[in-house]
Amino acid sequence: YTIEDNKKESRGALVVLEGLDRSGKSSQCSRLVSYLEGHGVSAELWRFPDRTTDVGQMISAYLTNTSQLDDHTIHLLFSANRWEKRSLMETKLKTGTTLIVDRYSYSGVAFSAAKGLDIQWCKAPEIGLLAADLVAYLDISPEKASERGGYGGERYEKLDFQKKVAESFKVLHDASWKVVDACQPIEDVEKQLQEIVLNCVTECRKGKPLSLLWS
Numbered sequence: 001y002t003i004e005d006n007k008k009e010s011r012g013a014l015v016v017l018e019g020l021d022r023s024g025k026s027s028q029c030s031r032l033v034s035y036l037e038g039h040g041v042s043a044e045l046w047r048f049p050d051r052t053t054d055v056g057q058m059i060s061a062y063l064t065n066t067s068q069l070d071d072h073t074i075h076l077l078f079s080a081n082r083w084e085k086r087s088l089m090e091t092k093l094k095t096g097t098t099l100i101v102d103r104y105s106y107s108g109v110a111f112s113a114a115k116g117l118d119i120q121w122c123k124a125p126e127i128g129l130l131a132a133d134l135v136a137y138l139d140i141s142p143e144k145a146s147e148r149g150g151y152g153g154e155r156y157e158k159l160d161f162q163k164k165v166a167e168s169f170k171v172l173h174d175a176s177w178k179v180v181d182a183c184q185p186i187e188d189v190e191k192q193l194q195e196i197v198l199n200c201v202t203e204c205r206k207g208k209p210l211s212l213l214w215s
């Protein structure tokens, strides 16, 4: 092997956690990053929307109901927020950092489709973004999620809407998805995720190629 080959073989994994609001994504993402670092895997926690950018601040104002936007407009802003991080994402992965990402394009499509927008139209602006190596879907019923702490603050945190989101997530499942029962105790969800994520990291290290949405 040349040094260049070794670098290619040790790319990081793009791991995305998805699920309804309050399914436990953020809790599990930070636990996963600590776990991976403890196992000598270089890992970073990312999240979408990334509210720190200019686009992210427009999204945040919309989510907290301090601004109103047309459904198509907010959809494209969520997508733009991923595009503005795309090249950094690719660099990180290619230099060996695993990214644990709290929501991604799948949330983007599922939430807008739940409003009634055409799903193909929703997927179009995501074409060319990096595809996740693994989508861990934290599965919980909308009813159970609504009973968890803090529900009700932001625009989409309403039971009827979350039911529609759950339906649109179902049609996005592909071979990269693993469904995890999110109603188990937090430590049990954590253990299951550790195993599937570590497997994914190993596959990527061995040279599984990066792919693009939607493939």
Ligand code: T5A
Pocket: 019, 020, 021, 022, 023, 024, 025, 026, 027, 028, 048, 049, 063, 078, 079, 102, 103, 104, 105, 107, 108, 109, 111, 112, 148, 149, 150, 154, 156, 157, 182, 183, 184, 185, 186, 187, 189
């Ligand atoms: N959105 C997002 C779009 O419309 N388009 C897009 O393109 C994108 C990317 C903001 C909104 O934007 C929408 C989707 C969202 O509606 P956000 O900022 O990710 O998204 O939302 P948050 O409010 O930060 O997070 P969530 O509501 O999604 O919650 P999490 O992260 O799933 O859950 P978490 O970990 O915060 O846990 C929630 C509560 O449950 C408890 C936790 O302690 C906490 O109190 N909990 C458990 N309780 C019992 N058992 C378990 N196993 C538990 N796990 C966690």
Ligand code: NA
Pocket: 025, 026, 102
């Ligand atoms: Na969250």
